[in-house]
Each structure stands twice: as structure tokens, then as C-alpha cells.
Amino acid sequence: MTASCLGVGRAALVAMMMAGAALAPFVAAGPARAQMLSGFAQAVAETAAAEPALAAFYAARGHAPLWTTAEAASRRAAFFAALDQADANGLPVARYRAEELRARFAAIETERERGQLDAAMSLAYLAWARDISSGALEPKKIDAGIVREIRRPDPQALLNGLLASPAPARFLRDLAPKSPRYAALVKARLDLQAEIATGGWGPEVAAKRLGPGDSGPGVIALRDRLIRMGYLRRSVSATYDGDLHRAVQTYQLDQGIKADGVAGEGTLARINRTPEERMKSILVALERLRWMNGLDLGKRHIWVNLPDFTARIVDDGKMSFETVTVVGMNQGDRRTPEFSDVMEMMVINPSWSVPRSITVKEYLPMMQRNPGAAGHIQLVDSRGRAVARESVNFAAYNARNFPFAMRQPPSNGNALGLVKFLFPNPYNIYLHDTPSKSLFQKDVRAFSHGCIRVGRPFDLAYALLAAQEADPEGYFKSVLKTGAETTVKLRDPVPVHLVYFTAFPNAQGRIEYRDDVYGRDAALFAALDKAGVALAPLTN
Template sequence: MTSSFRPLLRRTLLATICSIGIAGLSGALPAQAQVTAFKQAVAAAAASDDAVAAFYRDRDYQPIWTDPGDEARQRRAAFLDVLTNAAAQGLPEARYDVEGLKAQMAAVRTTRDLGEVEVALSRAFVTYAKDVQTGILTPGKVVPDIKREVPLHDRESYLNEFALSDQPQAYLRHLPPMTAEYRGLMKEKLRLEYVMMHGGWGPRVNAQKIEPGDSGPAVIALRNRLIAMGYLDRSATGTYDAALQAAVQRFQQAHGLEPDGIAGTGTLSEVNQPVEDRLKSIIVAMERERWLNHERGERHILVNQTDFSAKIIDHGRVTFETRSVIGKNAHDRRSPEFSDEMEHMVINPSWYVPRSIVVNEYLPKLRNNPGAAGHLEITDSRGRKISRADADFSQYSARSFPFAMRQPPGASNALGRVKFMFPNKYNIYLHDTPQKNLFNREVRAFSHGCIRLSDPFDFAYALLAPQVDDPKAYFKSILDTGKETKVMLKTPVPVHLIYRTAFTDGRGRAEFRRDVYGRDAEIWQALQQAGVTLGSVQG
């Protein structure tokens, strides 16, 4: 028994009553017996949790919560406060059972009760700390296409850090992501909850299309809904005038729609989305932000699949942005989510056709016509071009087909004139494309999974700028050779492929996008199953 531990048990009856509202201990035991009973209670209560058990074992079962001193009191107060407000973080309040913890504390009568309270607080603490810092869910178990490696913190280290901290409130305050994005999402969550409490955004707009010059009930409903959403100043107009048109354009821009100022089917569908659905998107985005709660790089590339965009971020500021095309919404083509590092670009690339495309798309055509897909070379295991006339493709199955296929560099190459590589096991990269017309579409999900860029040359110039004096001339000099050339980036750039149906812009304003692959709907369902709720909702 340590000398620092004896006074705790001697003072338990009096001090614990005052400090945490525990009713008191009956049948006071000698100090030695109290120490033994406390240790046994802690060891037994922590036995089913390896991290908590190891923490107490390493500190000879000394408490961090039930000590009668000021430090323990401050820890309890700070922790119970964050648990009471867990819903503000989009977390499931019931998971931490704050009222149950308080009741357990108030019901303490024996030293064993006190030990069980000690462990109950620690177990709730490590659960909350993990949830608020790196998320409630395991992303890949909810959506297999989310390949993200969540930066999990060792559970025992949470307790060690908290025990050593002399500022428990500050420690707890810094557990959630300390990003402007997370703060912006929390702010929007509070705003939407306020809107719900006060009746929502008003009646739906019942129309197929509304355009400048129109008037009537649908125009009034559109006007009122845009006012409630914050896209239009208060107005009594009953006509689709210039002010209303400008408001529609602002709404369209904030929802990834073509800002033509006409409220067509797509725009009205988004206008009519209830507050509840927008709030779900915000809470899912907060969970996603927790999954990405690590250093992203002073310079990094951010591809938001739902926004169909690719950006270069320098020191928190967007320095380059271009439109993108993502994978088609089919089971084997959806673009995955993960992070990696871009190491190089290939100018004048060949397209080495992925095996899945070779056997699933081209082999059936070759069986019927050996001359099919004539723009592609067929090569053997040594890279030698084979003669189509001498090959009998009908004898091969998808499993036995022994050849590879390659499209040489050129203007019509499927990868365009440049690709950007961050080698990964998913064979995903960013690249140019000859199909420029796709970038004019509002929803741009057409690829086999890779990310196509609208302005790949400008993207290359931005990446090369830190390492060459004239990136445009340098790039062009290689491009003009027509030869496949690898250009290394002197400093690899982190790449984050994300999927956010809700996010904030540079001014902290919330924007929303369609759930292209339905992933956020699956995540919301999993969050609900974990106990996350919206409360009372009105449309």
C-alpha cells in the first residue's frame, strides 16, 4: 500500500460525500482493509477491458476520479459536462449513460462501490474520447468502399494523458477535430436544430419548373423557403423577379447545381429537401471529419467525390481547383475513399488496361472478333506485342486469359496526356481524359473508378511550381516529345479522396451535395443504430 493512497481511504467517508455527491460508506473498515477492498473492486471491474485494467495495474490501482482532492473533482466535473453535451458533437448520449453514472456515484455505500465507480468513469471516458476524436463507426465495416485507415489512439494512453493533465477541461476540449471544417459543421448543426425547433423551412414548393416572370403560389412558396434558408432577404414579392432569380442562383451554387437561375426539377428537388435530411448530412460529415482527424499536409490534394472537384490546398487555402469525373455508380466502379501520397506524374502515359476491364469487357469482344478494340495492343507476359491473327481468343476464359492490353501514348489515349500517381493497391489515380464533354454534366460519375480532371495541365503546372522555375515550359517540353516520361515530385503530396455531402466553404457557410453512391445514407443508418438521434424534427 502506497503512502499516498492511505489518506484517500481514511477520508472516504467524509470527503467523498462532499466532492462527488456519493452518499457515504457504511460500516467503515480499517485503512488496510479499505485499500484491499478498493483494489479488488477496481481490478474486478476493469478485468473485461484490457486497456483500463492495464492503466490501473500500472499505477497500483490509485484512483484518478474518486480521490477527494480538487484535481479529481475538476476531472469529474469537466467530464460529466462534456458527456451531458455529447449530442452537440453528433454523438449518442445514451452510449455514455451520464445519468446512470451520476446515480451510481450517489449510491456509493462501500469501498467496493467506490472502486466500481472509479472504473465506470474510466470506461465511459475512454469510450467518449475515442468516439469524439476518431469516430463512432469503423468505416469499412459500414461501407466496404471506404478504405480509410482511421488514426485510432491507444485507449490506455487516453487515461494516462488525462491523469497527467492539470487542465482537464482543455484536454477534453481538444479531443474533437480542431479543424475549421469541424467547427463549421457544428455551427451548422446548431443552426439547423434551431430551424427545426421553429417549424422548419415552410411548405414544400409544388411545381415542376419555375422561371423568371412566373407568379403564383409556387413562386411564393419558393420565395418563403429561400428566405428561411438564408438565400434571400425578406421580401413580399409574388413574382419571380431578379432578386428571386439571384437567390436561386446562390442556392444552386451552394448545392452543386448549374447556376442558371431557373428552378427546374433538379433544383426544386433540392429546395424541397427537409431540414431533417440536411441535418443528417451534417452529422455524417462530422463523423467523417473524425475519421480524418490527423495532419493532412501543409500542401495536399483534396478530391471530394460528391462535389466532383479536385483541389490543391496550401496552408489551409485553396490555391487550385478543377472539375472532376468519378467512378460510375456500379458495384465494381465506384471510386473508393482513402488517403495516400502522390509521388510522380507520367506525361504521355500508356494506358495499361486493368485486368478486370480486359477480361470482363474486352475478352468477350475478342472471342467474337479478334480485331475488336483495335486501338489497344495485346501483349504477352514479357510485354511483347502478339499478332491478333494468330491468336484464338475463344479458347480462353476470364481466369485463363494470359495476355495484357495496352493503349500507347497519344491524344486519344484513355488517360489523356498526363496521369498523376499515388501508388496504391486499388489502382486509383488522377488523370487527363479525351472525353472533355463529360465535364459539362452536373453529375459526373462515368469512370471505372479513377478520377478524371478537367484541367490536368494546369494541375500539373501547380504541382511542378515548387520545383521548377517555369513549370508550363518544362511540362510542354516533355509533352512535345510524345514519349512516356515519369516526372518525380521532389516533395510527395498527400492525396485525400473524400466523400462529403455536407461541407463548408471558405467563409464557413454550409454547402450540400447529392449522395451519389448512397454511402451517407448507409452511414446515417449505422449512426442511428449506434444511438445517434435527431430529436424532434419538422420538415
């Protein structure tokens, strides 16, 4: 049945709907009306069948429309406005088919088409709502080291929530992450898009090293690039003066590298990166924050950013403690995974139970060559009893059938140092002290087997114990002095978040960048790109 058969032209019918008039009242009563409604309902049911939750939602409402009536005008407008911001949020715009849906509203001729469009709008809404609230990708399918549990929204809750909301624009806006980090990254995306549109940050700096007192074309290129990046006020100086020195220092701080104010090879390599390269980090960071949306970080929590090589305690949104870290090396299963858990205890004077993989892959071959190798580590049987090395024929075993475990007793030379911090998890990851202090002096600190070594472990212990001990330092040292392995439970367990952000806002509002030490961002951006996320604004 066409609109003309109903006695009203297509343009008039669409105009009435879009202006706020419901379609159904313009159909005659009796069999014709029943036929019309049946056509609408059947089209809704057929189209909604692609998503079981949506089919159930419509069925529960007698297939009543959600988008194509007069009453839905504000809901419809709010959703299209939200779709107009999908690109700013770094979402795959084409996935939601906004322009096609708009065009279909202007071309409706039959009730069947209206039913198909109503359900199509709902499918687009569910796709967008899922993406904006919890991410457009399934990270575990892209990198096995991203084991974060993602809280996907319930489709029925999304549909019923929107239906019941008296302020649909606010309801849709609240689906996105509300953290200041997310808002700052959206702004950074828009700023970078503007830079890309105007040609970027200018010519690359063609130099290997620039420092105070230097002058010439290289200094001019460096000056102009830092001006475009917002690190330096406009000037015409061709000399590497104090202002330029300070600007380079600030830039280095924002890159997490040694801030000596000299533009060496590493600094210049970063300065020469394009806005497009930086945009990739921003887009992946937005996606990672969506994965964490709805997660209660905790009034007090520990934030461990792997590529930043830092661990921080955050209290009421403000950093109260910071330390450098060493994370897993960029090899196979030694890369530190990303997940959230809860720190429940610390162990003072810990022993080290050597992971099975290290025992059979590293120590067993050593002991096969020399039974006395790694003699500072005990060999223990299945009942935890120490076994004399000379009683074992190591050549008789391999990685599959080696029946012993290995354990290093508490000591100053213990691989875990003098304290470890436990948040029990399936990946056997924890924070700990280390006797290998020199590694904390390096810019890139990916050297461990996966656990996180802490540069200021005692201070971290004091900060955590302060919530339950009047003299946290005195208490810790008294336990440490005993030399005995002692477990101290935290009265108030603290959430721990192991995250991977190569782009994040700092307290001054600038975006800091870090290197993609594990290559995870590159893989995630490739997936976002494949899904349709664009570096630059989409144009018609």
C-alpha cells in the same frame, strides 16, 4: 460494508466526496481500512477487466482512483461537461451513460460501489474519447469502398494524458478535431436542430418550375422557404423578382448545380428537402472528419471530394487550384474508394496498361466475337512483347486463364489522355487526363472505372511543377512534344486525400450539400442511427 457502518451517513459521505473531500481518510486505520481499500481495489479490477488497457492502467497505479476523490473534482466536472456536448458533436449519447453515472455518484454507499463507479467512469471516458477523436463507427464494416486508415488513440495515452493534465477541460476539448470544417459542421448541426424544433423551413414548394416574372402561391412558398434557409432577406413580394432570382442562383451554387437562377425541377427537389434530411449529411460529415483526425493533411495537399466532382490544391489552408472531375460510376467495384496517400510523380504521354478486370470482362468477349476488336490496344505477353491478334485463338480462353495483358500506347486518343498523376496505392487509383471531354459538362459525373479524370489536367501539371521548375508550362510542353512516355518525379511529394463529403462549409460560412452518389452516406447514417446518434436533441 455500508457507509453507516463506517460511522458516517451515505448522504454525508457523497456530499464530502462531491464537495472535494477524499473518502479514504474517513475510514479508521488498521484492518477495517485494509478491508475497505481491498474492496475498492477489487471492484476496480473486476470492472476494469472489460478493457485490458484500463485494467493495466489501474494495476500500474495500485488501483488508485481516477474520478472519485477530492483531487479529481475538476476532472470529473470537465468530463461530465464534455458528455453534455456529445449530442452537439453527433455522437451516440446513450453509449456513455452520463445520467446513470451521475445518479450513481449520488447513491454510493460502499467502497465497492465507489470502485465500480470509478472504473465505470473510466470505461465511459475511453469510449467517448475514442469516438470524439477518431469516430464512433468502423467504416470498413459498413462500406467496402471506405478504405481509409483510421488512427485510433492509445487507451493508455488517453488515461495517462488526462491524469497528468493540469487543465482537464482543455485536454478533453483537444481530443476533438480542430479543423474549421468540424467547428462549422457542429454549428450547422445546432442550427438545424433549432430549425427542426421550430417546425422546419415551412411548406414545400408545390411547383414544377418557377422563374423570373412568375407570381402566385408557388413563388410565395419559394420566397418564404429561402428566407427561412437564410438565402433571402425578408420581403412580401409575390413575384419572382431580381432578389429571388439571385437567391436561387446562390442556392444552386451551394448545391453544385447549374446556377441559372431558375427554380426548375431539380432545384425545387433540393429546396424541398427537410432539415432532417440535411441533418443526416451533417452527422455523417462530422463522423468522416473524426476518421481523419490526427492525419497531417499536408501544408500543400490535393483534396478530391468525390460527390462534389472536384479536385483542389490547398496551400496553407487556402485553395490555389480547382478543377472538375469525373469519378467512378456507381457500380460494384467501379466506385472510387476513399483513402489518403502521397502523389509522387506524373507521367507525360502515358501508355495505358488495361486493368485485368477490364481486359477479361470487357475486351476478351469482344475479341472472341471479333479478334480485331479494340485494335487500338495492343495485346502483350507476360514479357511485355506485342502479340499479333491473328495468332491467338480467343475462343480457347476464359476470364481465369487468359494469358495476355493489354496496353494502349501513348497518343491523343489514349484512355488516360496525355498525362496521369500517380500516388501508388493498392487500389490502382490515380488522376489522369481523358479524351472524353464532354462528360465534364454534366452535373453528375460518375462515369469512370474508378480512377479520377481531371478537367484541367495540364493546369494541374503546371501547378505541381511550379514547385520545382522555373517555367513549369514550358517544361511540360517540351516533354509532351517528344511523344515519349516520360515519368517526372515530384521533388516534394504531395499528399492526396480522396474524400466523400455531401455536406461541407464554404468560404462564406454556408453549408454546401451534394447528392449521395454512391449511397455511402445513407449506409453510414443508418449505422449512426443504430448506434444511438439522434437527429434532434435528446430530451429527458
